Amino acid sequence: MTADTTRPPAPHLRTGVRGEDLAARYLESRGLVVLGRNWRCPEGELDLIATDRRRLIICEVKTRSGTNFGHPAEAVTDEKANRIRRVSRRWRTAHDVGWCEERFDIISITWPPGEPPRIQHLKGAF
Structure with missing residues (x-):
């Protein structure tokens, strides 16, 4: 059985891609240089x-399209933060x-359908 690659991605995946595109533009508008996106290794991304x-x-x-299930940043648990630190070393x-100084940030975007997105940049979040 083969995967159907003609189907559009699920809505939550489209929301995530839109959010990452917006976050990259947001960082660049603040003078940062984006070195990479969606870098993966066996431990994570x-x-x-x-x-x-x-x-x-x-x-x-x-x-997230709303906060019915909590603020987007709340999805970054201690376990997730530790995994990101490990993946960062691999990157x-x-x-x-x-060795270089590192900062771990969360960019939280709430983007309800038909409304402008709200961006919150939590610098040094973990």
């Missing part, structure tokens, strides 16, 4: 990897980046 030319900034992006190794 990094949504956005950026730099302010002094440090590496790893951004976890959470986008640095894969890209031959030695």
Whole structure:
């Protein structure tokens, strides 16, 4: 049995992609350079990897259409934060980046249908 690749992605996946696109533009509008997006390894994924030319900034992006199930940033548990830290070390190794200062941020986006998105940038969130 083969997967049906003609079907459009599920709505929650489209929301996530839109949120990551918006978050990348948001970071760039604030002078950061986006080095990578959706980098994966066996341990997990990094949504956005950026730099302010002094440090590496790893951004976890959470986008929701509403807050019925809590604020988007609440989805980043301690376990998720620890996994992101481990994956960040793997990214640095894969890209031959030695020790450097790092900051771990959450970009929380609430984007109700038909409304403009609301972005909250939590710097040094974990």
